[in-house]
Amino acid sequence: xxxxxxxxxxxxxxxxxxxxxxxxxxxxxxxxxxxxxxxxxxxxxxxxxxxxxxxxxxxxxxxxxxxxxxxxxxxxxxxxxxxxxxxxxxxxxxxxxxxxxxxxxxxxxxxxxxxxxxxxxxxxxxxxxxxxxxxxxxxxxxxxxxxxxxxxxxxxxxxxxxxxxxxxxxxxxxxxxxxxxxxxxxxxxxxxxxxxxxxxxxxxxxxxxxxxxxxxxx
Ligand code: ADP
Numbered sequence: 001x002x003x004x005x006x007x008x009x010x011x012x013x014x015x016x017x018x019x020x021x022x023x024x025x026x027x028x029x030x031x032x033x034x035x036x037x038x039x040x041x042x043x044x045x046x047x048x049x050x051x052x053x054x055x056x057x058x059x060x061x062x063x064x065x066x067x068x069x070x071x072x073x074x075x076x077x078x079x080x081x082x083x084x085x086x087x088x089x090x091x092x093x094x095x096x097x098x099x100x101x102x103x104x105x106x107x108x109x110x111x112x113x114x115x116x117x118x119x120x121x122x123x124x125x126x127x128x129x130x131x132x133x134x135x136x137x138x139x140x141x142x143x144x145x146x147x148x149x150x151x152x153x154x155x156x157x158x159x160x161x162x163x164x165x166x167x168x169x170x171x172x173x174x175x176x177x178x179x180x181x182x183x184x185x186x187x188x189x190x191x192x193x194x195x196x197x198x199x200x201x202x203x204x205x206x207x208x209x210x211x212x213x214x215x216x217x218x
Contacts, residue, residue, distance in 0.1 A: 003069060008071065009031075014071065031051050034050070054083055056086050069093065072098065080098070080100075094115070126140065133211070137150040145206055146204070150202050161192050161193060
């Protein structure tokens with residue numbers, strides 16, 4: 001059976017989450033206190049309802065307990081905490097909340113929220129990596145120390161195989177995918193695969209090691 005998602009709060013973040021879920025063919029209920037936001041959401045969401053997400057009765061009467069995943073995207077900390085608490089108390093398996101600060105996140109985790117995200121902070125990290133190093137096209141932080149990066153191929157790598165490059169030994173970094181021309185993605189690169197000039201390498205490893213690899217080139 002399809003998973004049921006509820007997205008609470010239709011700001012920029014919530015709307016983007018809801019739209020992407022719908023694009024991925026998920027069933028999505030969106031909730032917002034603002035009538036206009038709800039009217040706009042009717043165009044893309046499976047269901048859109050105007051309700052105050054801090055009102056337990058309102059969420060209960062929407063059958064919130066039947067949902068598998070809740071995404072709480074409210075800007076205001078107190079509302080976010082209330083809505084998250086109701087979702088957890090109603091027994092939703094996976095509750096993800098957008099946090100404003102470390103303290104907010106700490107409270108959410110103490111309450112048993114399953115995942116907390118900081119979209120602005122996370123995007124800031126990605127953008128900064130891009131700015132510092134023009135060869136790093138994108139960076140996703142996995143933890144404080146580890147990340148996944150998309151790196152442009154250094155001229156010295158062209159024509160070499162993954163064995164020749166031996167990034168794992170030299171830098172402790174693994175190549176997990178190679179993006180070729182026209183969106184071709186090799187998701188299980190083999191040791192003998194040869195690197196081409198226009199390839200983009202998707203690597204996973206310690207942030208520092210990725211930086212070293214990118215700077216040294218070979
Ligand atoms: P973003 O920064 O992602 O744009 P905002 O904080 O601006 O997020 O947006 C939050 C959204 O949540 C708004 O659309 C607002 O109407 C809605 N909202 C705020 N409080 C409540 C509430 N108690 N119940 C339901 N929706 C709410």
